[in-house]
Amino acid sequence: MRVCPKASRLLRRFRTAALGSSALLLAGLLPAAADMLPAPTVESLTTCDFTETATAKIGVLAPLTGPTAADATDYSRAAGIAIAELNAAGGVCGKDKRYLFEIVEADATNMRNDAVVTAFRRLNGTEGLNVILTPYASTSNFEIDLMAQEKMPYLISGGAESTRAIIEKDPEKYPTVWSRVPDYGGYFTDLPPLLNDYLDKGTLKLPAKTVYIVGSDDPYGSTIADGLDRVFKEVGWQVVGRDTVPFQSVTDWRTQLAKIRELNPAVIINTEWSASGAATFFNQFNEQPLPSLLFLQYAPSIPEFQDVTRNQAVGVMYSMLGGAIDSREDTKAISAKFAEEYGPGGYFSVAGYNAAQLYALCVNQGNDPTDRMAIGTCFGKLDVDTPSGRLAFDPKTHLAIQGNDYMPTLFYQLQSDGKPAIVAPESVAQATFAASPWMKP
Structure with missing residues (x-):
């Protein structure tokens, strides 16, 4: 059987991935656990003496109607729960003021390219909106190039193989695009x-x-x-x-x-x-x-x-991969909040909540919400505990690192x-x- 060059590269890559994060840690290729920030909480993100407030809008790009709506809607609802909690606590403490968040949804419907482009343009044209979160918007993640053109911070929770295929050709072209889910290798290795x-x-x-x-x-x-x-x-x-x-x-x-x-x-x-x-x-x-x-x-x-x-x-x-670890106490708490309001949720009922918190963490670290490059850079430098395990990104692919020491x-x-x-x-x-x-x- 003839193996094409791309398939050969995939084979080598996944055999390397199978070594696991433990081997990479021993080799000094990944940061030590001591560098990991604790999981953000409402209290840690909103405790400060600032009284001045401003509003920052958060875009959610997702197929909210159509065949995958039940899945993707969980994400938007969960992000909304996180945002409501932060706002109720007075807003996220930024560099010199508090920020109240407002969620703006855009429906990618059946994930066709034209629907995704229309939804993106709507969000990108919304005044005061300088970040987009998504469970997934298309099957190919082609919209990554649109985000790069507009320097839009884009945190993805699906389609890791498509993300990799686009970004690994020129990682520096996509400084604002990051995937909180890992390489697919673990699914089959x-x-x-x-x-x-x-x-x-x-x-x-x-x-x-x-x-x-x-x-x-x-x-x-x-x-x-x-x-x-x-x-x-x-x-x-x-x-x-x-x-x-x-x-x-x-x-x-x-x-x-x-x-x-x-x-x-x-x-x-x-x-x-x-x-x-x-x-x-x-x-x-x-x-x-x-x-x-x-x-x-x-x-x-x-x-x-x-x-x-x-x-x-x-x-x-x-x-x-990138799913919430249900035995963790923070996962249990988030899942309970979602179930109380909407009934039992799936994968994205925790992922959406966490994505909103990760954006809040970058604002809390002193990054101006209107500075798209600063927020994108912050995403890429995160090394933080999450309900899915330790989140840090591979700079060559912009994917979360997979493994029992990171995201299992x-x-x-x-x-x-x-x-x-x-x-x-x-x-x-x-x-x-x-x-x-x-x-x-």
């Missing part, structure tokens, strides 16, 4: 070894090391599917089937499931990460379930998935109460792995 470890310990019992992988054609789904295909083979598994489907478009999975049932793999993976698509996949799988471990990338974290599957997907696994790959399993729980890594686990009901004899 960590799952196959974890399953091997479960097999070795007897935690997981499978008839064979066989896996069937369904990937979607967007950068997120395809990168993870391709990486899993490679790593599973490297650690002794047989990939018995591969499919690629259009993102957000499949409403009937029976063609794929017919092939899967014929091959009867021990593990089934689907990286088409939309809540509706993954929920439909599970419901149709559950019509004639196989005794297979079912791994659905990201989607089970979205409450919509759990609603559509009627809490029948007990035992389904998924993983997240979190593996979840849906429990009998319908709620997800972290099962790995053990240092932050809330529950132990258990076989799904359809896997038991």
